[in-house]
Amino acid sequence: MSVLRPRLSRRRLLVAGGGLAVGAALAACGSNTDRGGDAATGGPALSQWYHQYGEPGVEQAVRRYAGAYTKTPVDVQWRPGDYDQQTAAALLTDSGPDVFESSGPTLDQIQGGQVVDLTDVISAAQSDFNPTVLGPKTYQGKVYGIPQTIDMQMLYYRKSLLAKAGVQPPSTLDELVAAARALTTDETKGLFLGNDGGAGVLRGVPLWAAGLDLVTADGAVGFDDPAAATALGKLHTLYAEKSLLLGAPSDWSDPAAFIQGLTAMQWTGLWALPQISTALGDDFGVLPFPPDGPRGRPSVPVGAYASSVSARSKRIAEAKDYVKWLWVDRTDFQEDFALSYGFHIPARTSLAQRAASLRSGPAADAVRFTTDYGHADPLLWTPRSQTALQDALSRIISGGADPSAQLRSLVTTVSAELTRVRK
Incomplete structure (x- = not known):
């Protein structure tokens, strides 16, 4: 998936690999990385990265989700440009994100210890996630990315x-x-x-x-x-x-x-x-x-961007709590993210089954195809x-x-x- 669409669109599956110096990649990011925190709650903010979506309203939505989290401030960073290379470079430094979405994470990132095991985060709801898109986020029985939504x-x-x-x-x-x-x-x-x-x-x-x-x-x-x-x-x-x-x-x-x-x-x-x-x-x-x-x-073919936690984060426990809150607990936000900005399938089977816009006609056919015939790149x-x-x-x-x-x-x-x- 990897997502299935051209650059700067809702989902991309192809993962860019290597070829960009860490310093050059980070210099090109053009986003705030100081994790400045929030005067109302105190303490630094968790840094959360998204690639630049093509559909109107997505950026405003993910900032709204982050703003609803009360345990710690979350600094959402919208990343234009070659997101996959930016992320790959940033994960090797201490100035990268705490939480980030990716079309992987890649096998190199998992084997290199760059991402955190999220098995405990998803465990209570793991059986509800579409197994076709969860599979490529899983390595040796451990889950390293929580699928956000499905494209096919x-x-x-x-x-x-x-x-x-x-x-x-x-x-x-x-x-x-x-x-x-x-x-x-x-x-x-x-x-x-x-x-x-x-x-x-x-x-x-x-x-x-x-x-x-x-x-x-x-x-x-x-x-x-x-x-x-x-x-x-x-x-x-x-x-x-x-x-x-x-x-x-x-x-x-x-x-x-x-x-x-x-x-x-x-x-x-x-x-x-x-x-x-x-x-x-x-x-x-x-x-x-x-x-x-x-x-x-x-x-x-099916694919899904996933939310992961950087192993270089200084606040891994808090980052995991936030990922669980947003992509496991808040099913209302998950359904909104999938269906209110463009047209996609929720990564949770129960949400896909109950969504009114996916219950009939070609949309229902698409859900059935994904369930019965879906394949993701391993x-x-x-x-x-x-x-x-x-x-x-x-x-x-x-x-x-x-x-x-x-x-x-x-x-x-x-x-x-x-x-x-x-x-």
Whole structure:
């Protein structure tokens, strides 16, 4: 997840790795780090970091949440720029945050002792958190990040365009390829997976749809299987048959191409649902990515930013108390954060089930897809592995490279990474 959207948007899953000097990163932050405290309560304030969200009202909301905490003042810091690199650098210093959100924390941060074990913080409610997004925040049975809210992606289709072409909503990858072909006309392409043909957004989705994993439960490569090459080859078929929309005015995260009729089907996020619903009414439906092969299963990617505590904090106990109050105890704030600014799924199963806006129609479908078919990048899936997968997808989809050969090379790279990080 990692979140699933471009920089400065609500959620991002990709974790930036290294490459920035600590001093340069902190100098670029431009935020107050003196933890000046509060004259009304006395003592220094806890420092809490957020990345810069794209939806209006989020900053005001998180400041309101912090202001409602009465045990100690909390200094919310809004961090524009490359948040992941800022955080990675700051965690190595004494001037970093006490509490921070991240798309991880990363395995390097956990293994390096940079983040605090929060198992006791979440224990009373742990079974209520969506296990798919909690899993990548957990290492050797200990939880290092409390999921805040869930983003996911799925396939949107125009009912009227499918009906006009005599096409049923696709239930297999072969049917998706055939549907995209049948729906392509002089004015409309059958499918939009992004301006690069899907290499950037799909990530592990087609492998999951083939019934495979990125990493197995015992820490090995999970896609060293002929089924992976078969599924990825079908993505090239979409490209070769010119069924894919390419060069759209905006990329996959924006539903404009779908709303404007440039494509009959589009892969994009849950966040686009309100905009699509306003524009198209009931003339659309949603699907998971369809399964491929006898072991295949429908799949959707999910991700969640999490709240963590820095091990360099001088007030770890107080920071943990605050995280528990906000992301475990205050379910009203958790529901507000997920549903009042953009459109997302609460990380708590009970909150997702009771939210009125998620009980019917495509929104309810999205919740069901997340529960039944959701996948998140595992903790052992490193940035280097992700880059290697994306490069292989690009070469296969648009370059027509042999999927089996690309996967052999990818398996070698990922195997080396897993050997490096397993401890």
